[in-house]
Amino acid sequence: MTSRSASDRLLSVLASFDHGHPALTLTDIGRRAGLSLSTAHRLVGELTRWGALERDASGTYHVGLRLWELAALAPRGPALRQVALPYLEDLYEATHENVQLAVRDGREVVYTEWLSGRSAVGVHIRVGARWPLHATGVGLALLAHSAPAYQDMYCAGPLAAFTPYTITEPALLRRTLAEVRRTGVAVSDRQVTSDALSVAAPVHDPTGTVTAAISVVVPESGARVPALIPAVRLAGRGISRALGWRPAPEIPLTGEDSAPGRS
Numbered sequence: 470m471t472s473r474s475a476s477d478r479l480l481s482v483l484a485s486f487d488h489g490h491p492a493l494t495l496t497d498i499g500r501r502a503g504l505s506l507s508t509a510h511r512l513v514g515e516l517t518r519w520g521a522l523e524r525d526a527s528g529t530y531h532v533g534l535r536l537w538e539l540a541a542l543a544p545r546g547p548a549l550r551q552v553a554l555p556y557l558e559d560l561y562e563a564t565h566e567n568v569q570l571a572v573r574d575g576r577e578v579v580y581t582e583w584l585s586g587r588s589a590v591g592v593h594i595r596v597g598a599r600w601p602l603h604a605t606g607v608g609l610a611l612l613a614h615s616a617p618a619y620q621d622m623y624c625a626g627p628l629a630a631f632t633p634y635t636i637t638e639p640a641l642l643r644r645t646l647a648e649v650r651r652t653g654v655a656v657s658d659r660q661v662t663s664d665a666l667s668v669a670a671p672v673h674d675p676t677g678t679v680t681a682a683i684s685v686v687v688p689e690s691g692a693r694v695p696a697l698i699p700a701v702r703l704a705g706r707g708i709s710r711a712l713g714w715r716p717a718p719e720i721p722l723t724g725e726d727s728a729p730g731r732s
Contacts, residue, residue, distance in 0.1 A: 478502070478504060478508065478512060479512055479515075479516070481502040481503060481504065482498055482502050482504070482509065482512050482513060482516060482522075483516070483521065483532075483536075484502070485497070485498050485501035485502045486531075486532050488595065488597065488598060491531065491532070492525075492529045492530070492531050493529065493530055494528065494529055494530070495509055495510060495513060495528070495530070498513060498530065513530060516533075517530070517533070519535060520533045520534065520535030520536075521533050521535050521536050549570070549572070549581060549680075549681055549712075550570065550581050550582045552708060552711050552712055553570050553582065553672070553681070553683070553708045553711075554582065556683070556704045556707040556708045556711070557570060557582060557584055557683065557704070558584065559704065559707075560683070560685060560700055560701065560704040561584045563700050564685050564687070564697065564700065566685050566686060566687045567583065567584070567585045567685065567686040567687075568583070568584040568585075568683070568684070568685050568686075569582065569583050569584075569607060569667075569683065569684045569685075569686065570582040570583075570607075570672075570681060570682075570683050571605075571607040571608070571611070571681065571682055571683075571684070572611070572680065572681045572682075573602065573608075573611040573612070573615070574599070576601060576602060576623060576626070577599040577600060577601060577602065577608075578599065578600055578601075578602055578605055578607050578608040578611060578682075579597065579598070579599050580595070580596055580597065580598050580599075580607075581596065581597075581681075582596060583595065583596055600661065601628070601629055602623065603623070603628050603635075603636050603642055603660075604629070604631055604635050604636075604657065604660045604661050605657050605660065605661060605667065605669075605684075606655045606656060606657035606667030606668060606669030606682075606684040606686075607655075607667070607669045607682035607683070607684045608657075608682075609645060609646065609649055609655035609657060609669065610649060610654070610655040610669040610670060610671045610679070610682035610684075611671070611679060611681075611682050612646060613645075613646040613647075613649035613650050613655065613671075614649075614650065614671050614679035615679075620643075620646060624639040624642050624643055625639065628642065631660065631661050631662075632659055632660060632661065632662065632663045633663075634658060634659040634660055634663070635660045635661075636660065652698075653670065653671070653702060654668060654669065654670050654698050654701060654702055655668070655669040655670070655682075655684075656668055656669075656694060657669070657684075658689065659689050663689070664688060664689055664690070665686050665687070665688065665689055666686070666687055666688070666689045666692045666694070667684045667685065667686040667687075668684060668685055668687075668694060668697045668698060668701045669682050669683065669684035669701065670682065670683055670684075670701045670702045670704065670705030670706075671705055671709075672705050672708045672709050672712070673709040673712070673714040674709075674712055674713070674714060675712060675713035675714055676714075677714060680712075681708070682705070683701065683704050683705050683708065684701065685697055685700070685701055
């Protein structure tokens with residue numbers, strides 16, 4: 470049996486926390502991290518002293534503010550959120566539906582911001598939540614603009630189903646991604662829940678690379694997709710411009726090039 474490095478054991482303690490387990494006892498941490506109780510006690514103590522973990526009055530541990538401070542430095546996290554927030558708020562005011570901002574991390578999409586109204590359709594999303602790329606509008610927008618080799622790898626992998634409408638056929642996913650690139654928007658129809666539909670658009674960084682995606686999620690019943698597309702696309706372009714992206718200028722046709730009958 471290969472011994473685990475000190476850094477691997479330390480990271481396993483932090484990885485034992487997730488959205489389903491935001492608060493853990495020392496015993497829980499040891500079990501989830503695969504560590505002996507004595508090792509877990511030592512590592513948790515070190516992380517608590519540094520501020521990565523916090524211990525409440527009952528002896529339960531939570532993620533500490535020191536990690537939040539570090540996460541705030543991530544260019545695709547709070548920094549991106551700060552630039553995007555005015556455009557997310559505009560999109561929310563225009564629709565009064567769920568509005569989301571997300572980035573890609575491996576085969577998953579990670580939500581970095583979410584605005585929701587009291588009457589908006591219920592969604593299984595919170596900031597920091599993850600979903601497979603192929604099942605969400607933002608994920609499709611991100612996947613469609615990723616490297617071709619990565620798309621090939623993703624389409625060849627397992628495609629989890631969440632509803633009868635989730636895309637699980639590689640050929641259909643490839644056609645869907647091509648349509649996203651052609652239209653500039655992605656539509657995820659009842660792929661995560663059977664009552665919701667999302668419309669998403671890409672966000673470009675200064676180099677033109679798609680670094681994030683924005684979406685609006687509405688009830689599937691009565692959804693007016695054509696009316697949502699311009700608003701979502703406009704918000705995506707607004708965030709992109711705020712990040713420093715400039716679309717390539719269109720080259721005007723010369724009189725000779727535009728003359729009738731030329732090919």
